[in-house]
Amino acid sequence: MRFTGEGLAPGQVNVAYGLYPSWRGRGLATRAVLLVSRYAASEGGEEAVIQVEPENPGSAAVARRAGFTPGGRQKHAKDGTRFDWYVRDLRVDTPVTTC
Template sequence: MGADKVLAGAIDLRFAGAGLAPGQVNVAYRLYPSWRGLGLATRAVVLVSQYAASEGGEEAVIQVEPENPASAAVAQRAGFTPAKQPPSKDGTRFDWYIRDLRVAIE
């Protein structure tokens, strides 16, 4: 990276994974503290959701640790709604947020 470029965080998109149904994609993200509160995570989630839809994804899932309300707020600002969480095999609990990718994403 050049002197004028700084890593702000990361976004991860997976088209398969534990607990995902066919057609579901998993979206995960993180931002470094100095970049939080600027809308970057929300914008990244919207963009990666648009990409997932263009590649055949039907429903996006964001799994949020219950103790992380800021991450849940990102999901909701990006158009995701709370959903029932399927039980995990290892007992880990996440709050699920989903978004239908078959409708227009803005």
């Protein structure tokens, strides 16, 4: 989790995660995203952002299960890599499906 970074507006928080293959499919990443989102909100974060490589449907699924919605595609200025953004308003308590 980062409160500042390339492409982030004031109040946005970048959330990133990764799991070894043997730990995937257990809901751990979704649970971690929910916990870090709650913490970010308590520290003044207004919107959480998850940046997903378009070729990574598993990571996009984690974002959706954690209550994030598609927020468009962004390109990083440094290397031109494109990411699909998923966003979640941290100022409202959004119900989510965790599994």
